[in-house]
């Protein structure tokens with residue numbers, strides 16, 4: 207077994223759960239009626255799971271779909287190119303979509319996914335990230351909802367990986 211490198215805990219599991227409940231409260235008014243939620247694989251999986259449960263507790267039940275996008279693979283820097291490894295399973299034509307991702311870094315992945323959904327006829331896209339880096343776009347190109355501002359460090363845990371590892375950690379940590 208290889209030894210785990212030092213990982214500094216930035217956001218504990220309890221803090222994550224509490225903030226996701228607050229996020230569900232903030233999102234709830236926008237999600238009335240028939241909405242879809244699209245989770246960007248792989249990293250957004252734990253966040254999506256916990257947010258969907260928090261929304262269900264508020265009697266909000268979006269149609270859940272996924273899109274598998276990849277631009278980092280095993281690197282700690284974006285390749286600059288977003289690849290669609292698997293597309294949506296359902297039509298978003300005329301629908302409002304809550305688009306979920308784990309980390310908003312260069313902003314490339316969410317911008318690509320949003321444009322993709324709008325090109326497929328989504329009537330509205332609300333973007334939501336678990337965390338954003340200090341240099342991530344703000345304002346018009348920023349994310350609509352974000353749970354945590356993170357430092358400019360390489361993050362792992364709660365879906366985020368280093369070459370595929372550490373996605374299962376129940377907290378957000380920094381590896382560098």
Ligand SMILES: O=P(O)(O)OC[C@H]1O[C@H](OP(=O)(O)OP(=O)(O)O)[C@H](O)[C@@H]1O
Nearest residue numbers: 247248249276277278311312313314315
């Ligand atoms: O804002 P950006 O610079 O685009 O970075 C954010 C994206 O990078 C990671 O995806 P990755 O390509 O590593 O795939 P993964 O979800 O499988 O980890 C992460 O899950 C986000 O989707």
Ligand code: HPA
Nearest residue numbers: 309311359360361366367
């Ligand atoms: O800090 C990060 N950690 C893991 N995956 C990422 N994808 C973009 N930034 C990050």
